[in-house]
Amino acid sequence: MEIQQTLTKYISEALSHELPKETQNNTRFHLLDTLIAILTGRLLPPGRKGFEFSKNQGGPKEATLLGNDIKVSAINAGFGNGMAAHANETDDTHTNGRFHPGCAIVPGTLAIAEKQDLNCTDILKAIALGYDVGVRITTSLGYKTPKTTTFATHSLGTIFGCTASAGALLKLSHQQCNYLLSYTIQQASGLACWNRDPDHIEKAFVFSGMTTRNAIYSALLAKENFTSVTDPLLGERGFHEGFAHNPRPELIVSELGKKFEIDHSSLKKWSVGSPVQSMMDAIEHLLKNNEFSHKDIKELTVEIPADRYHIVNDREIPSISAQHLIAVHLIKKTMGYEEAHDVSLFNDPDVVALRKKIKSISSDELAIARPERQSKITIILNDGKKLFYHASSVRGTPDNPMDADDITEKAKRLFAVFKSSKTDDLIDCVLNKDFTIKDLVQLSNLDIK
Template identity: 25%
Template sequence: MTLDRRSLIGAAGLALAAKGAVAAEPSAPAHAPAPPRDVTRTLARYVVGARFEDLPEAVRREGTRTFLNWVGVAIGGSHHETLDVAVSALKPFSGPPQAGLFGRPERFDIMNAAFLNGVSSHIFDYDDTHLKTVIHPAGPVASAILALTEMRPVSGADFLNALVLGVETECRIGNAVYPDHYDVGWHITGTAGVFGAAAAAGKLMGLSEQQMVWALGLAASQPVGLRESFGSMNKSFNPGRAAADGLFAAILAEKNFTSSDGMIEARRGWANTVSTKQDYREITEGLGSRYEAALNTYKPFACGIVMHPAIDAAIQLRNENRLTPDQIRGVALKVHPLVLELTGKTAPRTGLEGKFSITHAVAVALVEGAGGEKQFSDRAVRDPVVTDLRGKVAPVVTPGVRPEQVDLTITLADGRVLTRHIEHAIGSVENPMSDADLERKFVDLAEGILPEAQIRRVMALAWDIGRLKDAGEVARAGVQA
């Protein structure tokens, strides 16, 4: 067997060699740019120092909406088979009953609770979205710190600050490597999310700057999730595991478990290893003045955003005209080509397939006035009234219609013609869901899982998160009795 450089010195040796402890490996090619400096440390310093008082009001507000939306989707997913399986698998290994699960009676140690709430909140793919990176920010971050908060009480203001800083961390790191990192196959919510969880948990633990550097380094060592897993339970696994892994990183760093100082930006660090693009300015520039957390969005409809303009238009015309299915003779849609490319299924057989059928989405929106998880259930796609109407929906690819637009025309049996143009669907950055919309979504998700009075109480506490004396109150209020 011929020995090569790697086997000869051993991994530790190559590392020390690269660090200059001994004669180094041949240096990088001459055309390579100078390595970026102190990216991890700059981010760590910001997270450690940032105060709730410094957060602009708009960022606090969006952080609160992010939190409320996450609580709703976590309750909504809590009795899905995915969570039943995970709970039963992990029960025998859990530590002390430190933290609860939304919508369920079981208690787990905080790392398992972070995992399970993180899984639950992503099951319907109905959580928040940072559209620039398609990161779902709340799952990894909120799941980690709410569990932690149950064990080590903190004020709601500190909690909200940590939530925003965690979202900031993951979305900025995501920006630095998107789209190459996502295109090659990573589920960016899990890979960037673990940094967000570590940063937010480390913030609440009061880590020093050096400890935060190590926490981010241990987070970098645990990227979670591949896109190939989409369509299986493994997809929801990813934000949950990112939450638990980030928490694990912070817990070790708090006791001075060391990592390297430049794990994000070093030559053989995270960004170079997981992406062909690295724009470190996205991480270090404008910290404390520009907030990615302010760009978070929430889905009004439980399906891909490509169908949202059409559903929005359908619901508007239905409600304004009090339409009933029997009144409708035909529905014409002018759409961008992507709509048919991605959601062109005409005969969906399951709720999940319904999420990829623009004709189903419009039909069920006209019948039920909504596009929630219930409208993408097996029940809904088999409803004879819906399937009948589905056959009357005719989407037509039309030049000049942008992806975020739609033109919807309904011809009624009495000859009237109703039209609606959508420029930006509800839920976009330009046309965000109102607080009342978020409440309706929350209630819709929680109904049938928690009693109505409890739903109202959890929602009120979530809205009030920034003012609570003890943030853990939300967790305790959201469990099943």
């Protein structure tokens, strides 16, 4: 009970705690990064479906479906924006937590912030809190690798993180935060079979749409004093007993308020799946440092960590297919939104021809290498010349972090699809201004149909 009470008390008091300046800046980076993901994700099937579904569900006009001015209930706004946030694989990640925090925590925070008409300070504090809670919950379960559990850490981390953010913004009391935790536990779900989804729609639902919706629902129930059992987290037949493999409950509150997990999260430089990030770094390096054309390539070998090989090897979803993305990057010599998500490129003759020259290797060595998600690419040219690069530290990870210039460059690169100067104002507002939720909603209105 002591661990649960420490956690719920921390959530109830989170808005009264000051964030270190570095953490504030990092939170702004992750907020902007998720807005990029939501707005560009609105153009893809998961985002379009989430938008139409939420618009049709409607409800009290509490929060906006970002990208235009349509207001629905906070629950439906969280769901629709959450579906968009994981549509195009540009959302952030937390390697140790084994989930994508921003795609649920940020949409949930913004939905409740708009419902409550809140300001910059509260929004940033709530987002950072969500990362702290979500990461601590998943790491406490003791899953050795993503392949050792049938449960989806990608949904468990996000629902707990998002529910903490929503609960803090609703200013729940300590007792209400215990209710909050119990209803979140009852709604915790998601199985790792998401990685067989060929269309990225169920995947977006598991990662963020479902979890944002359920988290907001839990927070609203707690606000209305729906009572609960007293020890759902670590008690008999509770959360840890049902979900943990090698439980380490002490991690749930370890360094809470001292170590801020958003400072240890990763931003993606590229709009592609996490395991492919290092491969894109490698191709960028090889293109910048060598004179060659894709037509000069005789064969290419990519070594992929064994524990992530099944996620990206020769997949049918363009944005997470290692072979496809390597081929497109080499041919186009860039990897922006359109290169990553233009489905027609999947059957482009040049891309198909180059893809056939790419051999993949499942590497046990890279699976245990640290930092995680490394890759190695070897290219043999027609003249026999050998090119090699080992991407050992992925750009955007805590070991090789992106700065304000990097996140601005990424935003401009992906926002270019909208051809609107309004996106420059949104970038500046998030990174530099004492914004309100109304500012974010207004600047995000790009009249996306």
